[in-house]
Amino acid sequence: RNIALEVPVWDPDICIQCGKCVYVCPHAVIRAKVVPPELLANAPASFKSTEARWKELPNQKYVLQVAVEDCTGCALCVEACPVKDKRQTGRKAINMAPQLPLREAEAQNWEFFKQLPNHPRFDGIHFNNVKNVQLLEPLFEFSGACAGCGETPYLSLLTRLFGDRLYVANATGCSSIYGGNLPTTPWTFEAATGRGPAWSNSLFEDNAEFGLGMRLALDEQMNLARELVGRLRNVIGAELADALLNADQSTEQGIAAQRERVAELRRRLEGWRAETAALQPPIADLPSLISNLLAVSDKLVRKSVWIVGGDGWAYDIGYGGLDHVLASGHNVKMLVLDTEVYSNTGGQASKATPLGAIAKFAAAGKHTRKKDLGMMAMSYGNVYVAQVAMGANDAQTIKAFLEAESYNGPALIIAYSHCIAHGIDMAKGLHQQKLAADSGYWPLYRYDPRLHAQGKNPFQLDSGAPKIAFKDYAYNETRYRMLQQSHPEEAEALMKAAQAAVNEHWRKYEEMALKGIGQPHDGAGAMVGGAKSAGTLEPRVAV
Known part of the structure; x- marks a missing residue:
């Protein structure tokens, strides 16, 4: 920490809230949120905000904060900023300034910023453009990648878009080193739920197959969960069972609704498990069926499997596996950081x-x-x-x-x-x-x-x-x-x-x-x- 001599400083007066600085930051140290004004009542004196420019979010405040102690000073954010300050040639809506005089105050601002709520991913905003995506919480942050790294912004974007549904098979290479420098890891979890992506590192030569194994395992668990929902339909309730099995999860709203159904399923199963223990005579296999469904119920929520690596893996050492997995037709995604x-x-x-x-x-x-x-x-x-x-x-x-x-x-x-x-x-x-x-x-x-x-x-x-x-x-x-x-x-x-x-x-x-x-x-x-x-x-x- 505290390796940057200079860090970005935001100018809210001329910022157009485009989100490009947030989008390109290699270490996810620049964050943006839109919050009700009353939540800023106790903000530190140097904490900055301005009126939010979203028609879907009227009467809100836009805040942009930099984690100056985690910034590497690469200045990609300044290069990405499209705003030109008419008051001073060469300045933009975000500019580099010496870190040391800012450190103490900005550290306090960062701690306050972290307590502000993130915008929900299913509430009235479509996260299909840079401006809106900046409001999503990144689940890949503060990695050990080089200052200005060209790979990590793609990983940050991946976690913003797909959140805790993400399963990552990571080939050996730069992304496995800055991604799994144990005992620390930049792969993190949502502040509100405690859930985050699942990540594991494989070898150069078999990462695609490794990721395919994740997909096949998830599919088997999902199929088992669906089978058990069908067998326990009368216990669960016909309406809930049918809704779980026929859910449209093509949108974030649909996925959020399925999460609520799964939570209700678990509540009902836990209640039944307590009751079945006292049943005389016990219903055959019911306790084990309930326990098995509880174990795999989360797999009823759509998962996203991504196989990630560099060009050494994808073009060379792991190409045979990559080709084999693409030819398999299974629902896996590959991201080549070239x-x-x-x-x-x-x-x-x-x-x-x-x-x-x-x-x-x-x-x-x-x-x-x-x-x-x-x-x-x-x-x-x-x-x-x-x-x-x-x-x-x-x-x-x-x-x-x-x-x-x-x-x-x-x-x-x-x-x-x-x-x-x-x-x-x-x-x-x-x-x-x-x-x-x-x-x-x-x-x-x-x-x-x-x-x-x-x-x-x-x-x-x-x-x-x-x-x-x-x-x-x-x-x-x-x-x-x-x-x-x-x-x-x-x-x-x-x-x-x-x-x-x-x-x-x-x-x-x-x-x-x-x-x-x-x-x-x-x-x-x-x-x-x-x-x-x-x-x-x-x-x-x-x-």
């Missing part, structure tokens, strides 16, 4: 390392292209696949997470994760993500098999045509610049090859957005990057 290198073990090249980049075992620049993991998964036709970059399009990232979780089948999200191994100013990590998308190197897309049934193209290209050359993105990073400095001719040749690969890659994805995958093309053009494409497939950037 740093394009073995970050945890010192920066060795993986099959995700891009052409032209330097890494260990590729000291002269990598001469082969990055594996297209998303394309390989899409070839199955029944796998939801998305490629996202929080810094390029934060709304598309949330949409992909929600769609993947709602899909009743396997899903894969590949998330661009900037890293110190790239050799960048980590405060500019989000900007690098945007440049990666703008160059066409990292196209943002979603492939949703459900659209087939609607007669629509399941492949949706969410980023526009390349705006900049690949080198304008790449040469901001030491992993590309090193070769340019040591072997300029080799670097130039690899950069030309990389640009050609980007052009070819983009053409392929644009064609998929126009024609569909395995679908006849009607020649009418398609929605690409939010605007109708004219249908041209020419490269957008010259070598």
